[in-house]
Amino acid sequence: MSSDLNNLLHLSILASVEAGKEILNVYDTNFNVQYKEDDTPLTLADQRASNKIIELLASTNIPVLSEEGEHFTFEKRKPLQRLWIVDPLDGTKEFVKRNGEFTVNIALVENNKTILGVIYSPVFKDLYFAAKGTGSFKIDRHTFIPLLEKLSELSLDDLLSHAKKLPLLSKRDSYTVVASRSHLSKEVYARIEELKLKHNNVNIVNTGSSIKMCWVAEGIADEYPRYGPTMEWDTAAGQAILENAGCELIDLETQQPMLYNREKLLNNSFLARNKN
Numbered sequence: 613m614s615s616d617l618n619n620l621l622h623l624s625i626l627a628s629v630e631a632g633k634e635i636l637n638v639y640d641t642n643f644n645v646q647y648k649e650d651d652t653p654l655t656l657a658d659q660r661a662s663n664k665i666i667e668l669l670a671s672t673n674i675p676v677l678s679e680e681g682e683h684f685t686f687e688k689r690k691p692l693q694r695l696w697i698v699d700p701l702d703g704t705k706e707f708v709k710r711n712g713e714f715t716v717n718i719a720l721v722e723n724n725k726t727i728l729g730v731i732y733s734p735v736f737k738d739l740y741f742a743a744k745g746t747g748s749f750k751i752d753r754h755t756f757i758p759l760l761e762k763l764s765e766l767s768l769d770d771l772l773s774h775a776k777k778l779p780l781l782s783k784r785d786s787y788t789v790v791a792s793r794s795h796l797s798k799e800v801y802a803r804i805e806e807l808k809l810k811h812n813n814v815n816i817v818n819t820g821s822s823i824k825m826c827w828v829a830e831g832i833a834d835e836y837p838r839y840g841p842t843m844e845w846d847t848a849a850g851q852a853i854l855e856n857a858g859c860e861l862i863d864l865e866t867q868q869p870m871l872y873n874r875e876k877l878l879n880n881s882f883l884a885r886n887k888n
Contacts, residue, residue: 614745617727617728617743617744617745617746618743618768619768620672620720620728621728621730621741621743621768622767622768622771623668623669623671623672624669624696624718624720624728624730624741625730625732625739625741625768625771626668626763626764627664627665627668627669627718627730628665628716628718628730628731628732628739629732629739629760629763630664630665630668631661631662631664631665631700631716631732631734632661632716632732632733632734633734634657634660634661634663634664635657635660635661635700635701635707635714635716635734636734636735637657637660638655638656638657638660639657639707639710639734639735643655643656643657644656645708652704652705653704653705653707653708654680654704655701655704655707655708657701657704657707658679658680658700658701658704659680659700661680661700661701661716662678662679662680662681662698662700662701664700665678665698665700665716665718666678666681666698669696669698669718672696674694674695674696674720675689675692675695675696676695676696676698677689677695677696677697677698677844677845677873678696678698678699678700678845679698679699679700679843679845680700680701681698683877686875689873690873690875692873693722693723694720694721694722695720695721695872695873696718696719696720696721697719697720697721697844697845697848697849697872697873698717698718698719698845699715699716699717699822699843699845699846699849700716700717701714701715701716702714702715702716702717702731702821702822702845702846703715703820703821703822703823705820706820706821711820712733712735712736713819713820713821713823714733714734714735714820714821715731715732715733715734715821715822715823716730716731716732716734717729717730717731717822717845717846717848717849717850718730718849719845719848719849719851719852719872720852721848721872721873724871724872724873724874725869725871725872726848726849726851726852726855726872727743727744727852728742728743728744728852729741729742729743729848729849729850729851729852729853729856730742730849731822731823731825731826731849731850731853733753733823736753737753737756737757737760738750738751738752738753738756738826739751739756740778740826740829740830740853741775741853742778742829742852742853742855742856742857743852743856744852744856746856747777747778747856747857748777748778748829748852748853748854748856748857749772749775749776749777749778750775750776750778750780750826750830751771751774751775751776752776755774756774759771759774778829778830778831778853778856778857779829779830779831779857779858779859779886780830780831781830781831781832782831784815784831784834785813785815786811786812786813786814786815787807787810787811787813787814787815787834788814788815788816788817788832788833788834789803789804789807789814789815789816789817789833789834789835789836789837790816790817790818790819790824790827790828790832790833790835790836791816791817791818791824791836791837792818792819792820792824792838792840797839797840799837799839799881800837800838800839803837803839804816817832817833822846822847822849822850824836824850824884825847825850825851825853825854825861825884826850826853828854828859828884828885828886829850829853829854829857829859830857831886834885834886835883835884835885835886836883836884836885837881837882837883837884838881838882838883838884839864839881840881841878841879842878842879842882843877843878843879844872844873844874844877844879845877846879847861847870847879847882848872850884851869851870851884854884855869858886858887859884859885859886859887860884860885860887861882861883861884862882862883862884862885863879863880863881863882864880864881864882864883865880865881866880870882
C-alpha cells in the first residue's frame, strides 16, 4: 500500500470513530426524528456525524460526497479523479429502533472504483477497514475497546497489528444468506427459494446497515442480495471491504462490479457474494 493510501486509511479510521462519538452523544438522548422526501428518517446524529467527517477529511483536499452534506452536481463531480463517499450514519432506522445495528461508512473512490473503505459500529465497537493492495481487516470489539482511549496515538501499523485479515471463516454447515433487518422484499424471498434448489441447506441471518456486507467479507455469510433502493454511500465502503477480502459486489443490471461517482447516485439492485 502506498504511503498516500496508508495515510488516507488511517485518517478515515480516526474520522469514523470520531463520528461514532457524535452519534452516541445523540443516541443517549430523547432525540427527534425528521423524515426526508423519500420517507427515510433523519436525526441530529446523522448531521453531526457528517459534519465531523467532512471536517476531519478536509485536510486531504479530496471532495466529500456525504449523504447529509452538499450533493454537488455531476458536472462538478465528473472530472474528479478521487472522491470521498460517506454515509455518516448507515442504518438510521436501526438507530431509531435503538438496536445498535448501524454504522459509519467512509469510502474513497478513484476513477469510479472503490480503493479504500472503513465501516465502524459505534455501539458494538467492531471496526472493518480495507485498502487496495493491502487487504481487508477486522478489529473486533474485545480488541478495539481497550485501544479507543489511545487511538489518536496509534499508527496504522499499530492498528494492523491488532487486526485480523478477512475472511476469518471459510467453512459453514449451510449456504448462508444475510438479509436486511428492515428491507426484506419479495425478490429476496424468491432468491432464497432459488438457492434452496441449488443447496441442500440454506440458512438466513438478519442484521441492519452495511454490517451485512462485512459479514460476507468476514465469511459469516455467502451472499447478501439487495433489490430495494440504495445509494452510492450505502455500498461504497462495503464494496471496498468485500473486494479486498476476495468477494465481490455485482450490479445486477450491468452484471459488473458496481461503479461510483455516477451521474445517477441511486444504485441498481446488487448482489454481494463470496466468489468461491
